[in-house]
């Protein structure tokens with residue numbers, strides 16, 4: 001049974017996040033199974049990695065790509081497809097909220113294989129449940145008031161919330177070192193129109209007002225109009241997975257099980273059906289306002305205020321009212 005930790009080195013050796021992630025999976029009790037921990041690094045010299053608390057190291061020194069996110073996703077994809085791990089843990093200082101959804105989409109939409117993976121951001125811990133013979137990923141929902149437990153059917157890619165710096169010492173080993181050369185098809189393999197742009201974190205999880213666009217918004221232009229309006233009223237903008245898959249918003253705006261869990265005072269959901277993986281990301285909001293033109297949409301089961309209407313009727317009214325107020 002293998003677990004891959006996408007980590008990084010700093011001047012002291014393993015970064016704090018990477019070290020903590022190894023601690024979090026190291027004692028995962030796996031019935032009759034030996035746990036092997038692999039460390040996945042993007043850039044490393046052999047001399048820096050010959051004594052580490054893991055069994056193998058996979059070094060991706062030669063990846064090409066636009067940016068660090070893009071390269072990390074390629075490394076994860078290559079490692080996942082060739083090594084069949086149960087879990088991949090992303091323990092990087094930056095961009096985890098972009099890397100995980102992007103890697104999930106890339107792996108799940110690649111027609112060259114049939115493997116699938118599920119993603120979970122900011123988990124609390126993982127454990128092995130003997131009764132059902134499955135790994136359970138635990139993640140805070142409802143604004144951190146409740147822990148949700150997800151059983152993993154096949155494999156998952158996760159990140160942890162790292163709270164307190166642990167003083168526990170991990171035993172160093174002489175890991176097997178693999179310098180990996182990715183196959184050329186990775187360079188030609190595109191994610192369906194997903195925006196590769198890198199934008200700084202926009203405080204989705206801290207905002208009091210979040211506007212979330214669903215596929216019902218209809219186009220990238222329409223999402224941009226709503227995002228512009230949202231910015232003017234001080235709201236953060238998020239999207240459902242379908243919106244992200246269409247490339248209408250950059251991937252780090254993804255809300256839901258695979259993306260951000262939000263708990264604002266007000267969450268305005270426009271044109272989203274209310275699928276469970278999405279609901280898991282917004283259910284901690286104090287007030288959910290939903291606009292959907294289908295009166296039977298599941299989102300209304302969770303909304304405090306539901307508006308059955310073509311969203312354009314409502315948002316154009318909101319935008320006009322806001323502009324009028326601004327002019328006064």
Ligand SMILES: Cc1cc2nc3c(=O)[nH]c(=O)nc-3n(C[C@H](O)[C@H](O)[C@H](O)COP(=O)(O)OP(=O)(O)OC[C@H]3O[C@@H](n4cnc5c(N)ncnc54)[C@H](O)[C@@H]3O)c2cc1C
Nearest residue numbers: 214215216240241256257258271272273277278292293311
């Ligand atoms: C393992 C796994 C993980 C997943 N993780 C996530 C996740 O983290 N986040 C996530 O969002 N999804 C996730 N999904 C996908 C999820 O299951 C849904 O497919 C997705 O949330 C649906 O997005 P949507 O509501 O935008 O689109 P749809 O389901 O297509 O809904 C569009 C809605 O818009 C409405 N609509 C259409 N036109 C208008 C209009 N003019 N005005 C008003 N309403 C209109 C329609 O009535 C419909 O209800 C995951 C799926 C899996 C299998």
